[in-house]
Amino acid sequence: MWTSFKKSMNRLSPVQIIIGYYFLAVSVSTLLLSLPIATKPGIRWTFIDALFTAVSAVSVTGLTVINVVDTFSTPGIFIFMFVLQFGGIGVMTLGTFLWIIMGKRIGLKERQLIMADQNQTQLSGLVKLMIQLIKIIVIIELIGAIVLGLYFLNYFSDWNQAFLHGLFLSVSATTNAGFDITGQSMIPYKDDYFIQFITILLLILGAIGFPVLIEMKEFLSNRARVYKFRFSLFSKITSVTFFGFIIGGALFIYLLEMNEFLKGKPWHESFFYSLFMSSNTRSAGLTTMNVSDFSEPTQLLMSFMMFIGASPSSTGGGIRTTTFAIMILFLWNFAKGSRSIKVFEREICDEDIYKATAVMLMGVILCIVSIFIMTITEDFPLTQIIFEVCSAFGTVGMSFGITPDLSTVGKIIDMTLMFIGRVGIVSFLFIIGRREKTDNYHYPKERIIIG
Amino acid sequence: MWTSFKKSMNRLSPVQIIIGYYFLAVSVSTLLLSLPIATKPGIRWTFIDALFTAVSAVSVTGLTVINVVDTFSTPGIFIFMFVLQFGGIGVMTLGTFLWIIMGKRIGLKERQLIMADQNQTQLSGLVKLMIQLIKIIVIIELIGAIVLGLYFLNYFSDWNQAFLHGLFLSVSATTNAGFDITGQSMIPYKDDYFIQFITILLLILGAIGFPVLIEMKEFLSNRARVYKFRFSLFSKITSVTFFGFIIGGALFIYLLEMNEFLKGKPWHESFFYSLFMSSNTRSAGLTTMNVSDFSEPTQLLMSFMMFIGASPSSTGGGIRTTTFAIMILFLWNFAKGSRSIKVFEREICDEDIYKATAVMLMGVILCIVSIFIMTITEDFPLTQIIFEVCSAFGTVGMSFGITPDLSTVGKIIDMTLMFIGRVGIVSFLFIIGRREKTDNYHYPKERIIIG
Ligand SMILES: [K+]
Ligand SMILES: [K+]
Known part of the structure; x- marks a missing residue:
């Protein structure tokens, strides 16, 4: 069975599988959301709006051209939550899954990333792993729903x-979708620190990356120290970067806004505004205030944070934490004149440095080109366009509220960015590049002057 | 003599020499421009303004907090033109010079970049080369001055x-300084295509890079085909990128503005506005119109073009053409799944890809941080700040005219960017990074998930 599966994997590349899954999920979601039962009586929507909503839901972005609570009936809301799982869990598990297979395919002999199952490279092990991943997320969502449901009484x-509100918020936070059924995101709970705290917890669990969750689980189940457990390099790098952005971001937002939006507010309000807004730039995109009330530097800072995004193999988007971390480490090492990147007593592979470079570069080009086109087609201030583009690419979904008023070109750009942000640039690059045979000819090398 | 020179080169690193030269040139220039004889009667300027002018002149940027023609006396203008040579020729020849030495130092065995002198790696050969470079530029400047001077009658x-106007314009264009003594850049000559054509010619000769000039000279003196001449990979890459930006830029400006600024203008006017403004984003920064009359997308496009800048070892700044070219080729190859970058029947060294990555990355970070700080300290629209930052970093010197009204923080940022743009990011990275011994220990490598 493993052999025949491997054969079909060779015919369909992993990337094609992810893309195929994504398009299938969007198509099914567009259909589901267009069912008469899904919408309130009297609601008629255009194809582009239904498609936009499906793309935004499957990519768990949360940018929206409609108001969820005014558009969907109660059954529709359940269908909608179901759709969020396509994107939140689907792409994520598929991503993790394929990463392992690709790791196998490139003949990686090092310790496997996820140690949960020694037989993981066997199909049965992989399926077991995927089921485990789905289980973890559903359990998190259910616990969140119960806690929030009870509290919402x-x-x-x-x-x-x-409990509908509890379930929806829990699903929306855990999948980092960031949709809301309050009609105004988390603003109604801006003074409720308990809800905010639970929300932050859930969104972190969704955005920190599946491998980290699995390793945490193993670590906790090994408290008796039956064997020596070591977190993978990936988990260490992504976690440090992830929490670094949340804490650093909150600090910066506080410093930039203490004489602006946060002026005169008590410390606990300032603390929660800063922390909540910073955490939500990772990927969730829920807000306790209007981003337009922040000053321009804060809006640009948040755009940058959204561009970076969440961990790979998570419910988030952007260039991802590891890409950013590797690039900074690379620059640091280059300035020191050192060749190899050493971190946490491990060295980074050249292969991964190349990958990170390509991802960073493509991300920058993609966003700059999108911003550029939008300045031509849209009639909004540059800051709002930058914010919108970074939000879509990071699948965050915060916005100045300009999404419904975008031109069709603007909406298509948003959708493209959400798609690329979700499947990840590495996958995207493999789609646009024509695969060539390995070159077996070489030219002489020649040095050139750089910078 | 060569041995003792080499010894002193080992004590002072090439980068320290460039930086030292730059600071010396700025100090001397600040002093020279502060001489009573240099300014018109009644002019008193603050230290920061004198310093800013010196930095802008030595870095041949042309951003200015003063009006040259209202500030300087005629002797002052001659001193000023002399100062432009410090930056234009000084940094450029020193850069080329050190590149060759560094090439030697890293044990480069390949065909030397510049073939003019077989003995170039000997001190006498290098000195001869530098003199040749200086000669070429001075001759270009003089021919330009005579042609323009006669025409200015x-x-x-x-x-x-x-002839004062002819000489100043020739020097300003050839060194790509972009200063003017008309008080309003090239606007008085907006309908004079002859002046614009000569100016474009001169600025290209200054910004295309010294190695290209030397190779051109050799190529022309070898028309009898005494031996088989081959342009270096560097010359090919930088020239294609350089002219690609000029032509592509002009085309884009035309398309973006044909229904805006260029609307209703005859084809030859549209042609020259597009071509002149595009050429000047390479580095010179002279303008035949106010950039504020362009629409926002064009202003952003020009910001991007200024960020890229001119060739290495030229009078220009920015991340440089070769950096951009290598990054695009790298991305293209990565998407194709190919490992080695093949171009013009040669392959690019890994070393140079690493360098280009570092330069690109550092350039982006530098400009983003600068823009971010300026949105805090300055009270101008985002587009104007982006334009100002890219203009300073690319040592271009175009501006919305906000330079004199910048806060001291803003002026310091401008000066820092002009400095880094001029000496180049590779040099800059070597200043900020603490040199470490080559590490002779290694950790195990471990793969991580990227993007
Ligand atoms: K989201
Ligand atoms: K200039």
Whole structure:
């Protein structure tokens, strides 16, 4: 069975599988969301809006041209939450899965990233792993839903309403989709630190990356120290970068806004505004205030943070934490005149440096070109366009609220960015590049002057 | 003599020599421009303004907080032109010179970049080469001055005035300094295509890079085909990119503005506006119109073009043409799944790909951080700040005219960018990085997930 599976993997490349899955998920979602039962009576939407909503949902971005609560019926909301799983869990597990296979394919002999199953490179092991991943996310979502549902009884007298809100917020936060059924994101809970705290917890679990979750699980189940457990280099790098961005981002937002938006607010309000908004630039995109109330430097800082995005193999997008970390380490080492990047007592492979370079470069080009085109087609200030583009690429979904008013070109750019942000640039590069046979000819090398 | 020179080169690194030269040139220039004889009666300027002018002149940027013609006396203008040579020729020849030495130092066995002198790696050969380089530029400047001076008799009845304007424009264009003594750049000559054509010719000769000039000279003196001449890979890459940007830029400016600024203008006017403005984003920074009259997309396009800048070892700045070319080729090859970059029947060294990556990355970080800080300290629209930052980094010197109104922080950022843009990021990285011994220990390599 493994052999025949491997054969079909060779015919369909892993990247083609991810892309195929994504397009299938978007098509099915567009259909599902267009079902008459999904929408409230009297709602008619255009194809581009239904498509946009499906793309935004499958890419768990949360940019939206409609108001979820005014558009969808209660069954529609359940369908919608189901669709979020396509993107949130689907692309994520598929990504992790394929990463392992590709790791195998390139003949990687080093310790495998995920140690959960010694037989993981066998198909049965991989399927087991995927089921485990899906289980973890669903359990997180359910626990979140119960805690939030119970707590929402403070807001809603109706148990159904309370638990619907609890479930939706939990799913929206864990999948980092960032959609809301309040009609105004998390602004109604801007003074409720408990809800904010739970939301931050859930979105971190979704955006920190699956391998980290699995390793955490193994670490905790090995508390008796049956064997020596070591976190993978990947988990260490991505976690440090991830939390570095949350904490550093919160600090910067506070410093930039303490005499602006946060002026005169008590410390706990300032603290939660900064922390919540910073955490949500990782990928979730929920907000407790209007980003337009922040000053321009903060909006640009948040754009930059959204561009970086979340961990690979997570529910997030952007160029990803590891790409950013490797590039900074590379630059640091280059300035020191050192050749090899040493971090956490390991060395980074040249292969991964090349990959990170390509991802960073492509990400920058993609966003700059998108911003450039939007300045031609859209009539919004540059800062808002930059924010919108970074938000789509990072599958974050924060916005100045300009999304519904974008031209069709603008909406197509948004959708393209959400797609690329979600499947990741490495996969995207493999789509646009024509595969060539390995070259077996060489020219003489010649040095040139750089910079 | 060569041995003792080599010894002193080992004590002072090439980069330290360039930086030392730059600071010396700025100090001397600040002093010279502060001489009472240099300024018109009644002019008193602050230290920061004198320093800013010196930095802008030595880095041949042309951003200015003063009006040259209102500030300097006629002797002052001659001193000023002399200062431009410090930066234009000084940094350039020193750069070329050191590149050859560094090439030697890293044990480069390949065909030397510049074939003019077989003994070039001997001190006498190098000195000969530098003198040759200086000669070439001075001859270009003089021919330009004579042609323009004679032509300016159409504008000025006074021979002194005509030749002063001719000499200044020739020096300003050839060194790509972009300063003017008209008080409003090239706007007075916006309908004079002859002046614009000569100016474009001169600025190209200054910004195309010294090695290209030397090779051109050799190529022309070898027309009898005494031996088989081959242009270096460097010359080919930089020339193609350089002219690609000029032509592509002109085309884009035309397309973006044909229904805006160029609307209703005859084809020859449109042609020259597009071509002149595009050519000047390479490095010279002279303008035949106010950039504020262009639409926002064009302003952003020009910012991008200025960020790229001119050839290495030229009078220009930015990340340089070769960096951009290598990055695009790298991305293209990565997408194709190919390992080695083949271009013009040669292959690019890994070393140079690493360098280009570092330069690109550092350039992006530098400009983003500068823009970010300026949005905090300055009260100008984002587009104007982006334009100003890219203009300083590319040592281009075009501006919305906001330079004199920048805060001191803004002026310091401008000066820093002009400095880094001029000496080049590779040199800059070597300043900020602490040199370490080659590491002779290694950790195991471990793969991580990227993008
Ligand atoms: K999101
Ligand atoms: K200039």
